[in-house]
Amino acid sequence: MLRPEPEEPICSAKDCREPAEWVLAWNNPKIHQPERRKTWLACEAHREHLSKFLGVRGFLKDVVPFAEWTERESRPGAERDAT
Numbered sequence: 001m002l003r004p005e006p007e008e009p010i011c012s013a014k015d016c017r018e019p020a021e022w023v024l025a026w027n028n029p030k031i032h033q034p035e036r037r038k039t040w041l042a043c044e045a046h047r048e049h050l051s052k053f054l055g056v057r058g059f060l061k062d063v064v065p066f067a068e069w070t071e072r073e074s075r076p077g078a079e080r081d082a083t
């Protein structure tokens with residue numbers, strides 16, 4: 001079966017169509033396993049706004065440049081880095 005072309009990764013902020021430059025990794029302890037990571041994408045302009053949104057709720061775990069995140073994801077066994 002053919003899969004649709006992956007969409008160009010864009011910012012998760014409402015009404016924003018900028019390409020994603022950052023990945024915000026977050027977790028809601030009430031509904032997610034502790035090691036589970038949800039991700040939002042952010043352009044440069046929305047990184048702070050979205051980080052704050054997650055940060056005040058205590059959900060934000062990590063903010064990683066998009067390129068670094070995709071590299072991490074493609075490297076098996078590297079998802080639990082202590083540093």
Ligand SMILES: [Zn+2]
Nearest residue numbers: 011016043046
């Ligand atoms: Zn944006």
